[in-house]
Amino acid sequence: MFHWLEKNPFFFAVGVFLVIAFAGLVEILPNFAEASRPVAGLRPYTVLELAGKEVYKKDNCIACHSQLIRPFKSETDRYGQYSLSGEYAYDRPFLWGSKRTGPDLHRVGNYRTTDWHENHMWEPTSVVPGSIMPAYKHQFTNVADIETAYAEAVTVKNIFKTPYGDDIKAGKEAWEAYKPKVLAEAKAVAAQMKNKDVKDMVAAGKVPEVVALIAYLNSLGAKRYEAKK
Amino acid sequence: MNALMAKGLLFAAILIGATVYVVNSMHIDLSDPINLITMIGAVAIAVLTVGVSIKYINQMKTDTASGELAEENWDGIGEYKNELPGGWAYSFLGTLIWAMWYFTVGYPVNSFSQIGQWNEEVKAYNAKFEEKYKNPNQETLEDMGRSMFLVQCAPCHGNTGDGLSGKAHDFVDGRISKKQVLDVIKKGSNQLGYQMGAMPANMVTGKDAEEIAAYVAGGMKGKQPASFGVCAGCHGADGKGMNGMAANIAEYDENLITHVIKNGKHGAIGTMPAFHDRMTPVQLKALATYIQTLRGE
Amino acid sequence: MQSNAALEYDYTIAKLYTYTAILFGFVGMLIGTLIAAQLAFPDLNYLLGEYGTFSRLRPLHTNVVIYGFTVSGIFATFYYLAQRVLKVSMAESKFVMFIAKLQFFLYLVAATALVVTELMGYTQSKEYAQMEWPLDLLIVVIWVLWGIAMFALIGIRREKALYISMWYFIACFLGVAMLYLFNNMAVPTYFASGGVGSIMHSVSMYSGTNDALVQWWWGHNAVAFVFTVPIVGMIYYFLPKESGQSVYSYKLSLLSFWGLMFVYLWAGSHHLLWSTVPDWMQTMGSIFSVVLILPSWGSAINMLLTMKGEWNQLTDNPLIKFMVLASTFYMLSTLEGPIQAVKSVNAIAHFTDWIPGHVHDGVLGWVAFMIMAALFHMAPRMFKREIFSKNLIEAQFWIQTTAVVLYFTSMWIAGITQGMMWRAVDEYGNLMYSFIDTVTVLHPYYAIRALSGVLFLTGFVMFAYNMIKTMTSAKELTEEPQFRSPMA
Numbered sequence A: 001m002f003h004w005l006e007k008n009p010f011f012f013a014v015g016v017f018l019v020i021a022f023a024g025l026v027e028i029l030p031n032f033a034e035a036s037r038p039v040a041g042l043r044p045y046t047v048l049e050l051a052g053k054e055v056y057k058k059d060n061c062i063a064c065h066s067q068l069i070r071p072f073k074s075e076t077d078r079y080g081q082y083s084l085s086g087e088y089a090y091d092r093p094f095l096w097g098s099k100r101t102g103p104d105l106h107r108v109g110n111y112r113t114t115d116w117h118e119n120h121m122w123e124p125t126s127v128v129p130g131s132i133m134p135a136y137k138h139q140f141t142n143v144a145d146i147e148t149a150y151a152e153a154v155t156v157k158n159i160f161k162t163p164y165g166d167d168i169k170a171g172k173e174a175w176e177a178y179k180p181k182v183l184a185e186a187k188a189v190a191a192q193m194k195n196k197d198v199k200d201m202v203a204a205g206k207v208p209e210v211v212a213l214i215a216y217l218n219s220l221g222a223k224r225y226e227a228k229k
Numbered sequence B: 001m002n003a004l005m006a007k008g009l010l011f012a013a014i015l016i017g018a019t020v021y022v023v024n025s026m027h028i029d030l031s032d033p034i035n036l037i038t039m040i041g042a043v044a045i046a047v048l049t050v051g052v053s054i055k056y057i058n059q060m061k062t063d064t065a066s067g068e069l070a071e072e073n074w075d076g077i078g079e080y081k082n083e084l085p086g087g088w089a090y091s092f093l094g095t096l097i098w099a100m101w102y103f104t105v106g107y108p109v110n111s112f113s114q115i116g117q118w119n120e121e122v123k124a125y126n127a128k129f130e131e132k133y134k135n136p137n138q139e140t141l142e143d144m145g146r147s148m149f150l151v152q153c154a155p156c157h158g159n160t161g162d163g164l165s166g167k168a169h170d171f172v173d174g175r176i177s178k179k180q181v182l183d184v185i186k187k188g189s190n191q192l193g194y195q196m197g198a199m200p201a202n203m204v205t206g207k208d209a210e211e212i213a214a215y216v217a218g219g220m221k222g223k224q225p226a227s228f229g230v231c232a233g234c235h236g237a238d239g240k241g242m243n244g245m246a247a248n249i250a251e252y253d254e255n256l257i258t259h260v261i262k263n264g265k266h267g268a269i270g271t272m273p274a275f276h277d278r279m280t281p282v283q284l285k286a287l288a289t290y291i292q293t294l295r296g297e
Numbered sequence C: 001m002q003s004n005a006a007l008e009y010d011y012t013i014a015k016l017y018t019y020t021a022i023l024f025g026f027v028g029m030l031i032g033t034l035i036a037a038q039l040a041f042p043d044l045n046y047l048l049g050e051y052g053t054f055s056r057l058r059p060l061h062t063n064v065v066i067y068g069f070t071v072s073g074i075f076a077t078f079y080y081l082a083q084r085v086l087k088v089s090m091a092e093s094k095f096v097m098f099i100a101k102l103q104f105f106l107y108l109v110a111a112t113a114l115v116v117t118e119l120m121g122y123t124q125s126k127e128y129a130q131m132e133w134p135l136d137l138l139i140v141v142i143w144v145l146w147g148i149a150m151f152a153l154i155g156i157r158r159e160k161a162l163y164i165s166m167w168y169f170i171a172c173f174l175g176v177a178m179l180y181l182f183n184n185m186a187v188p189t190y191f192a193s194g195g196v197g198s199i200m201h202s203v204s205m206y207s208g209t210n211d212a213l214v215q216w217w218w219g220h221n222a223v224a225f226v227f228t229v230p231i232v233g234m235i236y237y238f239l240p241k242e243s244g245q246s247v248y249s250y251k252l253s254l255l256s257f258w259g260l261m262f263v264y265l266w267a268g269s270h271h272l273l274w275s276t277v278p279d280w281m282q283t284m285g286s287i288f289s290v291v292l293i294l295p296s297w298g299s300a301i302n303m304l305l306t307m308k309g310e311w312n313q314l315t316d317n318p319l320i321k322f323m324v325l326a327s328t329f330y331m332l333s334t335l336e337g338p339i340q341a342v343k344s345v346n347a348i349a350h351f352t353d354w355i356p357g358h359v360h361d362g363v364l365g366w367v368a369f370m371i372m373a374a375l376f377h378m379a380p381r382m383f384k385r386e387i388f389s390k391n392l393i394e395a396q397f398w399i400q401t402t403a404v405v406l407y408f409t410s411m412w413i414a415g416i417t418q419g420m421m422w423r424a425v426d427e428y429g430n431l432m433y434s435f436i437d438t439v440t441v442l443h444p445y446y447a448i449r450a451l452s453g454v455l456f457l458t459g460f461v462m463f464a465y466n467m468i469k470t471m472t473s474a475k476e477l478t479e480e481p482q483f484r485s486p487m488a
Ligand code: HEM
Pocket: A098, C127, C219, C223, C227, C228, C267, C270, C271, C289, C290, C292, C293, C296, C330, C333, C334, C335, C336, C337, C338, C340, C341, C346, C349, C350, C351, C355, C358, C359, C361, C362, C363, C366, C367
């Protein structure tokens, strides 16, 4: 029977395909709908936070940092509550990572603050002697792409029904109308920072990458949830 | 055993020995089940790979190729019709049976919950901890406090608690700096959750403020400025906060630490995050005790 | 059908991919050595401004060694051996030749675009799938072209039954095609938002846990269908061919192949143990990983047994050494992986350096060794010259073997130590180590790994030099060697 297959490449290929395709269905489908549901009270990322997430992707922090707290006491003591599936419902892509050269960041917003991040991203060893994390000084002068972040918000709202407000809609004009809100959010972050370049840029209506990144890092944890009314 | 096998196993032994040595030098408890299983796994990897591959490599020395050749031949490559090696075939069958058993009988679908396991781990730990450290003595508290401080607080306050040249609060150089006191006097404060509530802004200004700040920052030693009376109304003449009505500005007591850790603090230096309820009362006390000891002379 | 006349095989395409395998191998391993050194000596992060940090370079390393070096190796060996085991020459079909040339051209375009866009920071952030959507589309085209060339060659074959190597190459083609497509599904935001923002950006079709499942369904099987399946295909051809021995057992080949096909796909969730994926799915990944040991070891054992009684070939022919050691490292990584997939072990191993250690047993000791041995074997036949220097190969072999051993032992110790330190508690039940303690303790191991990188890279440069000399100035051959490759 197998020798017959080996003489009939077409059926051989079909056989291989069936054998390998089968497992994928069993692995991915049963839980698909369940895993798409957000936990109660979870809010989508703001546009500034999305721009920060892009900085996180661009500078590829995932190379060293995970965002997945496993249910072990040693991890919940270090990083806080273990991660829940529904907390990732708005994460496209997921950013769990597969290597912890640095610590987990899934709830880093709960125990680090803007000024700490400012010091740390500028020169990690200034706050953590012995750190091997690179300094990301260029993030203090590079401009974050908030426009593309807005486009992402529009996309996930329209296609995946992510619950954004009515002011997030397609088109350049809608973006121009929305832009001041992003800048205001950036100002609030920059107000807690000391770097002169950062303050100047924000005053000039530009968002330095580090401001967006810090907004994103601060959002990881309790701030991902709607403020209780 | 031949020389090649002996060398291989020696290599495996050295690797495992080095691993155990390094791990031990970091004071790891190898009797912890997870650690133990991991070490057993490591031994299995090293020994089985070396053992089995060298067994076959040895056959290159001792055995000769034989068997019935298949009719086909590809680019000069022939194929024997030899039977499966027995050890391999039985192991394959064995793992398949084991897998089916595991999934259906041994540990059937959904009989394990990782969250349930976490709950139990934490519950067991808490019960043990509360029992053991009901009335810890000074030394225990200090020690416990140090261990927590180094893990949770040192990334901001530094290993020595000196605040890393002004990046966070400095515990070594006295209770609180002049700059911080002035800032509070100017802006008031309403974030630590004391019974008294808010401290109003700008109660004193100018030279008075300077004097008070210098006095508080100096550890409340020497002659008390007359204007300190304003403060004493809430913080007490000794600055200790009148039994928790307001912040203790003379020393780090348990009450102050509890309020700061629970609520976080935004001040002249920057922002300290709130840890909410992540620490138990004993742990808070331990941190307070330890922080007291950081204060230099 | 011309019965006995020897076929004149056409190696144009195999040669082209041989060049790119050497080039990308060098670049990828150079970056690998640099990032290894950066973890030991962080000042090396600032050699190239923002483009030179560990984090930017790491995916460049993985993508250049995978899509550049390994995939070039796969195409080179495929276009070489497929002709021979199917008994057709590419010169016989203008169509196949055209498709293959087009494929190579687009491959060069894609490789260049990959390097440029990744340095600029365009990324989907999914491991081994970082390239943004325009590149993904290009890669799909390249892959389809390969499929067309493959099945066209099979269509005009003279050898009725497919040789084992072909089974594996077919599986490689199908597996990667299916997995790559599903994992890279994304919506370009520019079009979905009415022309706002960057045209390169896209968002994944899946979110959170689902995205993770799809990603590791791919990630794990990328290992299967790029680092395992085609490499097994290679050894099934090059080891018997170089040694002149017949494959030990058809039955073992057969069971190993179908076993591997069936079991591999189920094991992907071992990358997601203790995550938010349902418990039963994790258990499944764990169990199938253990079962997977045997179909993996089956091929390795089959190859080792093929060399039964050939001890002098092992000591005397460095190419045989490479391939026998490759089988052994394949056994090491396919036992280490399953053990790391045991849930209790993974609780320690996951996120630590033990995983890159496991990875490089496979990619250095198995993939790179096998590809280099294959290219060495091909060179005298493609360029009609003997291999430039046997001594150089011998030296290269020992240097690189030392390098792999240093790599995996250092990361083994580093990873286990790190994993156990993260969990360690003091007498009060508080965490014993701050995170930075677990970083600084690794410095010596990171330094050893950097050294191992320098050694492996040195070996690769020796390989490249030997190959270039073989192509250009080694002694010419009058007729094709039947088995053992001639070397000076
Ligand atoms: C029986 C076969 C194998 C099994 C069951 C297996 C299992 C595993 C496991 C459990 C992990 C770690 C997941 C984690 O905790 O992060 C892993 C990672 C990895 N393995 Fe294997 N492995 C096998 C063979 C191989 C081989 C032969 C190679 C390469 C030649 C390889 C390459 C990799 C790579 C590249 C990763 C890293 C994935 C990442 O980026 O996280 N594996 N494997």
